[in-house]
Amino acid sequence: MKLLNEILGIRYPVIQGGMANIATGDFAAACSMAGALGLIGTGGMRPEDLRAAIHTVREKTDRPFGVNIMLMHPAADEFAKIVVEERVPVVTTGAGNPGKYMDAFKKADITVMPVVAAPILAKHLEDLGADAVIAEGCESGGHIGEMTTMTLVPQVCDAVQIPVVAAGGIADIRQMRAAFALGACGVQVGTCLLASAECPIHDNYKAAVIKAKGSDTIVTGRIGGTPVRVLKNRMAREYVKREKEGADKMELEQYTLGSLRRAVFDGDTQTGSLMAGQTCGQVKEIRPVADILRDLCGEEFGA
Numbered sequence: 001m002k003l004l005n006e007i008l009g010i011r012y013p014v015i016q017g018g019m020a021n022i023a024t025g026d027f028a029a030a031c032s033m034a035g036a037l038g039l040i041g042t043g044g045m046r047p048e049d050l051r052a053a054i055h056t057v058r059e060k061t062d063r064p065f066g067v068n069i070m071l072m073h074p075a076a077d078e079f080a081k082i083v084v085e086e087r088v089p090v091v092t093t094g095a096g097n098p099g100k101y102m103d104a105f106k107k108a109d110i111t112v113m114p115v116v117a118a119p120i121l122a123k124h125l126e127d128l129g130a131d132a133v134i135a136e137g138c139e140s141g142g143h144i145g146e147m148t149t150m151t152l153v154p155q156v157c158d159a160v161q162i163p164v165v166a167a168g169g170i171a172d173i174r175q176m177r178a179a180f181a182l183g184a185c186g187v188q189v190g191t192c193l194l195a196s197a198e199c200p201i202h203d204n205y206k207a208a209v210i211k212a213k214g215s216d217t218i219v220t221g222r223i224g225g226t227p228v229r230v231l232k233n234r235m236a237r238e239y240v241k242r243e244k245e246g247a248d249k250m251e252l253e254q255y256t257l258g259s260l261r262r263a264v265f266d267g268d269t270q271t272g273s274l275m276a277g278q279t280c281g282q283v284k285e286i287r288p289v290a291d292i293l294r295d296l297c298g299e300e301f302g303a
């Protein structure tokens, strides 16, 4: 089996997850320069922001990088056009089916790696021409599916022939080894990079991640079908309470409008949406990305 670092031409078999409003060009460049695959997250961006972020990465490094396109984003078509025009080396996709872009991506020599939360979707995307899949378990921060990484990764590996990257619940070398034991060729991480020196979130957000124990996350939106894992706070508890009381989707959407931006930019830890996964309990201090990756991978995985 080829390892992810060999497939992508990078040092470590690690992808920095394309986190909405967080994974800027600067952050992606920092992660690529530290030896991972840095990703620009299009969530929260306008098309012109994406183009500028791609140029930022290219000004800072000639190492491989990628773009994460959330397919439910209203500008997804424009993002797809930009990554083709700019010949971005790697595209990851979330929340949907990238089938209609696949021909254009292939013609531009883009490595396409959709994020999947179920084995059946992985198989479907392999048939559509995906180069690899990122199997993301529900321990992860942000939008999640139902299956855990432990159950999802081996079942995706059984369902497809293409390489499988494990995501969700990975923050140290023990979990790296576990991911490889389950059949993955590499990992994608998000939560353990939130408290990096280079991560552009507000200091209050970083402090909340560091303070949180592994049991301090909660899933909002389970009833409405859009589950999102966040740190417990006033907003998240109130959301889940209102959901259980039968609040309609519009009311809940209204309630959380702009909440991720409030957390990321204003450091509002009470009414902001502090997306984070269950590995928050392993994040103890703010460190440079290079140190986080070195400890995550150890000599075994390229350090």
Ligand SMILES: Cc1cc2nc3c(=O)[nH]c(=O)nc-3n(C[C@H](O)[C@H](O)[C@H](O)COP(=O)(O)O)c2cc1C
Pocket (backbone or CB within 6 Å): 016, 017, 018, 019, 020, 022, 041, 042, 043, 068, 070, 093, 094, 115, 136, 139, 140, 141, 142, 143, 167, 168, 169, 170, 188, 189, 190, 191, 192, 274, 275, 276, 277, 278, 279
């Ligand atoms: C704050 C935050 C925002 C995220 N936003 C996105 C996103 O916009 N698109 C996406 O595909 N994944 C997103 N994710 C998921 C990550 O890309 C990654 O798969 C996940 O964080 C890995 O699990 P971990 O949090 O346990 O490390 C987000 C994760 C976090 C923590």
